[in-house]
Ligand SMILES: Nc1nc2c(ncn2[C@@H]2O[C@H](COP(=O)(O)OP(=O)(O)OP(=O)(O)O)[C@@H](O)[C@H]2O)c(=O)[nH]1
Ligand SMILES: [Mg+2]
């Protein structure tokens with residue numbers, strides 16, 4: 436006799452549980468973590484290095500660099516004086532909570548205020564895998580085109596802030612900002628958005644100021 | 660590639676619940692996947708044939724319910740499936756939308772013996 440058992444369990448609940456443990460560890464160390472997601476080449480690494488500059492020492496930064504195989508990005512961060520850990524996923528197209536849990540002990544967490552995790556360049560699945568971060572950040576970039584919210588809605592749903600990078604290229608690339616923003620607004624109403632150029636530095640100050648305030652508010656709430 | 664961890668999770672969930680129920684065999688697993696979740700049933704099926712080997716779920720049929728995306732307009736209440744390149748309400752053109760279906764990713768039930 437076949438018997439039917441109702442389950443109704445989220446398929447990613449195991450990952451979510453480990454993400455919660457990561458979050459607890461970060462909270463205990465007083466480290467605010469950002470999960471940066473974007474397509475390959477959107478400017479994640481450049482943006483992280485420019486963020487370091489714009490912070491001007493206001494927050495102590497560490498990074499986890501996710502890549503399929505190389506360690507180029509971690510070397511760039513280390514060269515800029517940031518404590519950096521490389522995760523190579525060996526083919527996986529996203530970071531997951533276990534990979535981050537394994538990387539955290541390699542960082543001097545008690546000496547950090549801010550941890551930036553550069554996820555694998557991919558617009559499809561990173562959004563499904565929680566890492567335990569306090570802020571999920573998406574970097575869109577002008578050359579990718581204005582239709583990305585429509586093509587990758589899941590990515591735009593799961594973030595709490597949006598960077599529009601490479602605005603220095605707006606004069607050269609067709610990009611309908613209104614069409615782009617309408618798609619974003621529908622998927623994620625009121626999403627905090629910063630148009631920047633990680634190349635020229637335009638807009639980076641506004642982002643860094645917002646971030647400092649956000650981290651400070653978070654720290655105050657923690658100590659309450 | 661990213662369906663492998665999903666498939667492992669499905670197996671783990673199914674086995675755990677089957678064991679609790681004292682099952683000898685899992686006949687079918689009913690899975691609900693929304694169109695906005697980024698997973699493909701063919702790939703899950705492919706990994707399944709490899710990783711379920713040697714478990715009481717190895718002959719289980721994976722049954723996928725694919726849920727289309729449904730938007731509900733917060734201004735006029737129209738529910739609709741959005742077009743690929745336009746999301747606003749087709750009735751009143753409002754951009755104030757709630758996504759009411761299409762983001763599911765869960766194991767709904769198992770059928771055991
Ligand atoms: N014009 C312009 N180029 C930029 C900007 N930001 C980054 N780039 C360039 O874009 C290219 C990719 O930048 P990366 O920072 O390596 O991008 P990424 O997202 O880290 O790339 P992966 O880690 O390989 O996915 C480099 O050639 C950067 O110099 C920008 O604001 N404007
Ligand atoms: Mg990079």
Ligand SMILES: [Zn+2]
Pocket residue numbers: 732733734735736737748749750751752753
């Ligand atoms: Zn309407």
